[in-house]
Amino acid sequence: MSVAPAGPTREGWGSKTGFIMAAVGSAVGLGNMWRFSYVAAEGGGAAFVILYLMFVAFVGLPLLTSELVVGRMAQVSPVKALEKLAGPRWKPVGVLFAFCGLGILSYYSVIAGWTMRYTVDALRGVLPVDAAGASDYFGAVGEGTPSIVTHLIFMAITITVVTGGIKKGLERTAIILMPMLFVILIGLAVWATTLSGGGAGYAYYLRPQLSELFNPTIITAAAGQAFFSLSLGMGALMTYASYLRGKDSLPKQAVTIAIADFSVAFIAGLFIFPVIFHFGLADTIGLGGQLSDNTVGTLFITIPPALLSLAIGKWIVAAFFMMLFFAALTSAISLLEVVVSAVIDTWGWTRIKAAVVFGLMIAVLGLASAVNLDFLSAMDKLVGTVLLMLGGLLTSILVGYKIRDQAEAEIEGGLTPGLRKAWIGFMRYVIPPVLLVVLAFSLPGLIDAVKALFG
Numbered sequence: 001m002s003v004a005p006a007g008p009t010r011e012g013w014g015s016k017t018g019f020i021m022a023a024v025g026s027a028v029g030l031g032n033m034w035r036f037s038y039v040a041a042e043g044g045g046a047a048f049v050i051l052y053l054m055f056v057a058f059v060g061l062p063l064l065t066s067e068l069v070v071g072r073m074a075q076v077s078p079v080k081a082l083e084k085l086a087g088p089r090w091k092p093v094g095v096l097f098a099f100c101g102l103g104i105l106s107y108y109s110v111i112a113g114w115t116m117r118y119t120v121d122a123l124r125g126v127l128p129v130d131a132a133g134a135s136d137y138f139g140a141v142g143e144g145t146p147s148i149v150t151h152l153i154f155m156a157i158t159i160t161v162v163t164g165g166i167k168k169g170l171e172r173t174a175i176i177l178m179p180m181l182f183v184i185l186i187g188l189a190v191w192a193t194t195l196s197g198g199g200a201g202y203a204y205y206l207r208p209q210l211s212e213l214f215n216p217t218i219i220t221a222a223a224g225q226a227f228f229s230l231s232l233g234m235g236a237l238m239t240y241a242s243y244l245r246g247k248d249s250l251p252k253q254a255v256t257i258a259i260a261d262f263s264v265a266f267i268a269g270l271f272i273f274p275v276i277f278h279f280g281l282a283d284t285i286g287l288g289g290q291l292s293d294n295t296v297g298t299l300f301i302t303i304p305p306a307l308l309s310l311a312i313g314k315w316i317v318a319a320f321f322m323m324l325f326f327a328a329l330t331s332a333i334s335l336l337e338v339v340v341s342a343v344i345d346t347w348g349w350t351r352i353k354a355a356v357v358f359g360l361m362i363a364v365l366g367l368a369s370a371v372n373l374d375f376l377s378a379m380d381k382l383v384g385t386v387l388l389m390l391g392g393l394l395t396s397i398l399v400g401y402k403i404r405d406q407a408e409a410e411i412e413g414g415l416t417p418g419l420r421k422a423w424i425g426f427m428r429y430v431i432p433p434v435l436l437v438v439l440a441f442s443l444p445g446l447i448d449a450v451k452a453l454f455g
């Protein structure tokens with residue numbers, strides 16, 4: 001068996017900024033906008049936002065730091081890394097990570113495909129301007145052949161970027177797209193402040209109903225969202241960190257990534273909620289109540305008709321979906337990279353072969369989501385929520401118990417002794433029990449999703 005060396009011939013990032021941009025690019029994605037807005041709506045707005053923030057700070061940040069530590073320490077893909085650091089019994093965990101990457105990308109690409117279509121259709125002026133039309137339109141392009149076509153195009157783009165490698169593919173894409181994304185996002189949020197009646201949207205979004213803080217469904221949703229949004233629990237950032245050299249402070253980078261990720265989700269909400277309330281769409285999408293099956297389409301159904309009534313609406317809709325597309329692409333490449341780096345490191349394949357073969361496999365798997373939105377939702381619940389939390393649980397056990405000393409040594413100067421203790425303490429005593437509880441909470445929802453799929 002040939003194994004790609006972890007030595008000087010392994011690829012690496014061109015610069016620290018490049019790494020940060022790529023990592024933020026992985027974190028910032030459809031999760032921050034498509035998923036955040038519909039989950040926040042389901043989860044009672046502000047109560048959800050508070051819980052989410054707590055999960056990001058107390059579970060996400062320590063775990064994110066751990067993933068970076070493990071990745072940089074091992075200098076190989078997670079499958080090899082876990083075996084190398086913790087022994088052969090941990091290899092299946094790395095394999096699980098790669099499977100999560102495969103599973104998530106398969107449906108993620110379907111949604112990303114919709115963002116491309118909506119960008120183009122907004123510019124062509126063919127998106128419907130009334131609410132009923134918008135719903136029909138989404139029904140027509142979101143499922144079936146049109147959805148397959150856009151999914152395949154998006155996968156082709158993702159594969160192309162990943163074949164370019166770390167510096168020329170991943171890093172360059174992130175360095176170009178991320179700044180553009182920030183500019184568009186801030187522009188949209190500023191513009192939304194000019195909307196009358198948006199106040200109710202801000203209020204819904206920012207004023208919590210405290211009773212909801214103890215609702216297990218909302219707690220689970222917030223935890224799952226934190227994992228998904230931060231790209232945690234499946235080795236994406238571990239993989240990215242494995243291409244890092246040098247001894248820069250990893251906790252600092254973890255904080256940067258988490259803050260950037262939260263800010264984007266938060267600012268996206270500052271655009272989406274006022275729009276929803278200004279145009280009187282709160283009832284249509286069932287804010288505050290239970291959303292219906294088609295929650296995955298919320299953004300695609302509400303945003304266009306609302307904005308297209310305005311003179312400049314077409315441009316705003318196009319900008320919005322283009323921003324989503326940029327965000328999706330930089331995340332999708334990290335999902336594929338987890339798989340590709342595992343294949344390169346374990347089987348010694350070339351990057352091109354690994355990206356094309358596994359990219360095609362993911363494209364085929366994604367057909368199931370492209371023709372059936374219930375399947376897409378079920379995948380999102382199973383792989384995009386539950387398996388990520390399971391991955392996080394295993395990572396906390398790994399770093400907190402199994403390789404604690406090595407991990408502490410790797411982080412050395414990055415944390416003061418007190419903070420280092422706190423970090424390990426979280427990995428050992430806080431995160432595992434919290435995740436066990438949340439996983440238990442999430443079981444009923446998971447069973448429902450699976451039943452909906454087969455029943």
Ligand code: PHE
Pocket residue numbers: 026027028029030031032104227228229230231232234236331332334335
């Ligand atoms: N974090 C990405 C998003 O918010 C999704 C993602 C999850 C990417 C897991 C990589 C790994 O859209």
